[in-house]
Amino acid sequence: MPQAGGSHEAARLALAQAIGDIARGDERALEAVYARTSNKLFGIILTVLPARHEAEDVLQEVYLTVWEKAAQFDQRRGSPITWLATIARNRAIDRRRSLQAVGEPLRDDLAFAIEDTTPIASDQIEWRQERERLAGCLETLDGRMRTAVRDAFLKGRTYSELAERLDVPLGTLKSQIRRALQNLRKCLEA
DSSP: OHHHHHHHHHHHHHHHHHHHHHHTTOHHHHHHHHHHHHHHHHHHHHHHOOOHHHHHHHHHHHHHHHHHHGGGOOTTTSOHHHHHHHHHHHHHHHHHHHHHHTTOOOOHHHHTTOOOOSOOHHHHHHHHHHHHHHHHHHTTSOHHHHHHHHHHHTSOOOHHHHHHHHTSOHHHHHHHHHHHHHHHHHHHHO
8 A cells, every 4th residue: 555655755745745736837847747637537527418529628728727727726725736626627517517508407416427546545545544554664674674675565576586686596495585574564553
């Protein structure tokens, strides 16, 4: 769980930074935000506005709005993806309403069916505390094992790669990592 939280937090911070760069007129930052978020936002728009050509138009409007209003984003009030999703949902609802005015029925219930996947504040605090505890427990391991555990479980290195890099037999490395994990478990349970 700490790995996902760590990468989630890094992605959130990078997205918030990019929005700040957009506020300063950085067109490349807008391109980066588009690349990172357009699929998700397009999916949100499609749940409210199923006509693909209408959804594509609204997606363009969303990024125009982001360009114009990036300075209004305040990461203390919410995550950047929630801010972007809110803009997308609101633009899609506005488009549905304008279509309704010309005879197409509006279904507000579709707009509320969008799931907000942003973790609640208490979960974020709990994950941060867990990451801090894990970091503290990792520090109790000797440097070589700490690096091996991080590389195996946080960077996705295989035991074979680690054994070769550390110049130890594979079986020995597996035993050492198993003992390190047992020590981590004891530390985390304490």
